[in-house]
Amino acid sequence: EDQVTQSPEALRLQEGESSSLNCSYTVSGLRGLFWYRQDPGKGPEFLFTLYSAGEEKEKERLKATLTKKESFLHITAPKPEDSATYLCAVQGPNTGNQFYFGTGTSLTVIP
Amino acid sequence: NAGVTQTPKFRILKIGQSMTLQCTQDMNHNYMYWYRQDPGMGLKLIYYSVGAGITDKGEVPNGYNVSRSTTEDFPLRLELAAPSQTSVYFCASSTNRVREQYFGPGTRLTVT
Numbered sequence: 001e002d003q004v005t006q007s008p009e010a011l012r013l014q015e016g017e018s019s020s021l022n023c024s025y026t027v028s029g030l031r032g033l034f035w036y037r038q039d040p041g042k043g044p045e046f047l048f049t050l051y052s053a054g055e056e057k058e059k060e061r062l063k064a065t066l067t068k069k070e071s072f073l074h075i076t077a078p079k080p081e082d083s084a085t086y087l088c089a090v091q092g093p094n095t096g097n098q099f100y101f102g103t104g105t106s107l108t109v110i111p
Numbered sequence: 112n113a114g115v116t117q118t119p120k121f122r123i124l125k126i127g128q129s130m131t132l133q134c135t136q137d138m139n140h141n142y143m144y145w146y147r148q149d150p151g152m153g154l155k156l157i158y159y160s161v162g163a164g165i166t167d168k169g170e171v172p173n174g175y176n177v178s179r180s181t182t183e184d185f186p187l188r189l190e191l192a193a194p195s196q197t198s199v200y201f202c203a204s205s206t207n208r209v210r211e212q213y214f215g216p217g218t219r220l221t222v223t
Contacts, residue, residue: 004153032209043115043201043214044154087154091209098169099212101153 003027004090006102013109016077021105023088024070033071034099035064036087044087047073078109113137115215117202123221124192132187132218134202142205143185144169144212145177147198154201160185192222 003026013019025033032051036044048057050066057064061082063074073086085106089099118133136143141162146154156169160179174196176188185204189196199219203212 034211036214041217043203043216046211046213049211089154098156098159099154101155103151103153 004088004100004102006086006088006105008105009103010106011108013075013078013107015079015109015111018074018076018078020075021073021086021107022070023073023102025088025090026069027090027092027100029093031091031093033066034089034091035071035073036089038085038087038104047086075107078107080109080111083107083109115202115204115213117200117215117218119218120216121219123223124189126192126194126222128192129188129190130192130220132189132200132202132220134185134187134215135183136185136202136204136213136215137183138204138213139182140204140206140213141182142207142212143179144203144205145175145185145187146201146203147171148201148217149198157187157200189220194222196220197222 005024007022034049035047038044048064053068055066061076065072085104087104088102091099115136144159145157148154155171157175158177160166163182166177179185199217201217202215205212
């Protein structure tokens with residue numbers, strides 16, 4: 001069965017303290033891996049799509065990378081406004097039109 | 112563009128009642144989705160649609176129904192509400208199935 005696992009479940013960082021969030025997956029023949037940000041009480045907001053191993057995408061303090069088994073969301077010099085839950089989702093040839101979401105990493109950046 | 116809108120924002124239902132959650136998108140997306148999100152769980156797909164008149168079941172369809180008569184609207188119907196349907200419901204849309212999805216603000220439903 002296709003699986004998506006995110007770690008850690010929660011992460012507390014000091015402002016400016018860089019770190020990485022992990023998304024590991026077991027989907028064969030990945031068609032796309034997606035990163036979303038979700039603020040409390042709101043819907044997920046799209047960040048990045050990665051389609052093949054070796055691909056990287058950047059946006060402000062965030063950088064997403066992809067290997068054949070996992071993706072990392074690197075956060076460089078985070079600010080308090082980066083505090084949110086970060087969700088990873090994958091789609092493979094056996095998932096049809098479905099995305100499978102991980103349970104997310106709750107990030108808190110302390111001023 | 113308003114993007115994806117959902118109504119209502121909050122609702123409390125008694126066991127056995129029925130209701131429809133509304134979802135509208137103004138991006139002319141063919142693909143639309145309904146998810147539920149429970150604490151500590153990933154988003155679970157309930158139903159999806161690849162275009163007007165075409166719908167299909169997702170991972171957790173029991174207790175729900177959908178219809179898609181227009182490109183813009185994708186309502187989710189709950190018949191005979193049960194406490195297990197207490198959740199936050201999100202509607203999403205995308206241009207095609209391998210592209211990013213755009214989510215609405217969600218409906219928080221409590222069944223008591």
